[in-house]
Amino acid sequence: MFKKHTKNYIPLSADAVLRGEIKGIKQLLPFLGPAFIAAVAYIDPGNFATNITAGSEHGYMLLWVIIFANLMAVLIQSLSAKLGIATGKNLPEIARENFSKKTSILLWIQAEFVIIATDLAEFIGAALGLYLVFNIPMLPAALITAIASFVILELQRRGFRTFEAIVSGMVLIVVLAFAFQTFLAKPSASGIVGGLLPQFDGVSSILLATGILGATVMPHAIYLHSSLTQRRIIGRNDEEKKKIFRFEFIDIMIAMVIAGAINISMLVIAASVFYTRGMHVEDLNVAYDQLHTILGPIAAISFGLGLLIAGLASSAVGTMAGDVVMQGFINRRIPIYLRRTITMLPPIVIIAFGLNATTALVWSQVILSFGIAFALIPLLLFTNNKKIMGALINHRITTILGWLIAVITIALNLFLVYSSLVEILK
Numbered sequence: 001m002f003k004k005h006t007k008n009y010i011p012l013s014a015d016a017v018l019r020g021e022i023k024g025i026k027q028l029l030p031f032l033g034p035a036f037i038a039a040v041a042y043i044d045p046g047n048f049a050t051n052i053t054a055g056s057e058h059g060y061m062l063l064w065v066i067i068f069a070n071l072m073a074v075l076i077q078s079l080s081a082k083l084g085i086a087t088g089k090n091l092p093e094i095a096r097e098n099f100s101k102k103t104s105i106l107l108w109i110q111a112e113f114v115i116i117a118t119d120l121a122e123f124i125g126a127a128l129g130l131y132l133v134f135n136i137p138m139l140p141a142a143l144i145t146a147i148a149s150f151v152i153l154e155l156q157r158r159g160f161r162t163f164e165a166i167v168s169g170m171v172l173i174v175v176l177a178f179a180f181q182t183f184l185a186k187p188s189a190s191g192i193v194g195g196l197l198p199q200f201d202g203v204s205s206i207l208l209a210t211g212i213l214g215a216t217v218m219p220h221a222i223y224l225h226s227s228l229t230q231r232r233i234i235g236r237n238d239e240e241k242k243k244i245f246r247f248e249f250i251d252i253m254i255a256m257v258i259a260g261a262i263n264i265s266m267l268v269i270a271a272s273v274f275y276t277r278g279m280h281v282e283d284l285n286v287a288y289d290q291l292h293t294i295l296g297p298i299a300a301i302s303f304g305l306g307l308l309i310a311g312l313a314s315s316a317v318g319t320m321a322g323d324v325v326m327q328g329f330i331n332r333r334i335p336i337y338l339r340r341t342i343t344m345l346p347p348i349v350i351i352a353f354g355l356n357a358t359t360a361l362v363w364s365q366v367i368l369s370f371g372i373a374f375a376l377i378p379l380l381l382f383t384n385n386k387k388i389m390g391a392l393i394n395h396r397i398t399t400i401l402g403w404l405i406a407v408i409t410i411a412l413n414l415f416l417v418y419s420s421l422v423e424i425l426k
Contacts, residue, residue, distance in 0.1 A: 045125025092328020
């Protein structure tokens with residue numbers, strides 16, 4: 001899928017940066033990209049539903065939760081990126097080397113279920129975007145989404161730089177779409193400031209905060225980020241690896257700030273447009289229709305386009321992650337187009353049978369929640385291992401924060417699974 005690099009190969013521009021021959025902002029350019037691909041997981045259709053529900057029900061109150069969730073994501077994604085830089089291997093590969101064959105197979109099986117659940121949300125989200133914007137029935141929209149997915153896969157074959165540029169462009173479209181909606185919504189400055197203060201208002205707000213936090217760390221993004229950095233720019237010694245990681249951390253900060261801004265915009269728009277009018281909106285279809293009525297057709301179309309683009313980009317990233325987990329955990333690969341076809345079948349079947357798209361999104365988030373611990377705990381174990389990480393081993397404070405985040409995230413996801421199952425089975 002990507003261009004292969006020999007062990008000691010470093011692209012000329014990156015090599016010049018590592019030797020100190022390039023200064024200023026140009027130093028960053030060879031290192032930008034991986035985090036933008038991983039960050040796509042944080043603006044998938046599942047985030048749309050959660051943020052809009054939170055904003056419409058509680059106004060600006062849970063803005064602080066999104067910010068806290070983003071800070072968690074920065075640390076976790078930086079550990080994943082660092083693992084790839086330090087070892088030249090991805091998380092599933094390191095797991096295969098350090099765990100038994102049986103454990104690796106079990107980890108691969110659960111990871112595949114996570115990838116399928118991921119693709120379910122993304123695929124349905126993209127099809128829903130087509131339905132909302134172009135009024136295309138869901139089944140034909142799903143088939144069009146399938147074709148678009150294969151086109152994106154073909155673009156991946158042109159090299160990682162081309163693919164990074166395309167995904168970054170798609171993220172930019174989503175940013176512009178929500179920036180425009182935020183402008184039209186005219187949010188309250190005092191409301192936004194008030195939302196930065198940690199607070200809750202009853203059980204409902206706690207449940208929504210749990211949903212926001214619990215769904216932040218996506219297992220497929222953890223697997224993928226270590227793969228995106230493992231051979232992209234290879235440090236020849238500890239000093240070069242440290243320098244690469246410093247630049248990649250800046251990449252992560254930029255990407256996560258953008259992803260966080262998009263999520264904040266979703267909640268702010270819902271608070272400004274729905275909450276102020278006493279409207280509780282949980283369904284994306286309803287959100288689109290109400291934006292059309294209140295802010296006008298252009299606002300609604302930008303919302304639908306954002307959903308469509310985010311779904312397509314997230315779907316492509318999910319397919320990449322699937323390739324990584326199979327190759328890493330069991331050292332096997334299947335043709336990428338076959339993998340894409342297999343992961344598309346569940347959402348197409350769901351759409352064909354006319355099942356509710358929002359319910360399917362909820363179920364996909366429940367399945368994703370089960371996979372968090374299986375990605376996060378090995379990541380923390382490996383990045384705190386001197387033999388594996390060398391000079392890039394975690395600092396003590398990083399380890400403490402990492403395990404604290406792991407406990408919080410896993411606990412919240414278990415609670416999210418429980419509450420979601422209770423709600424679904426009512």
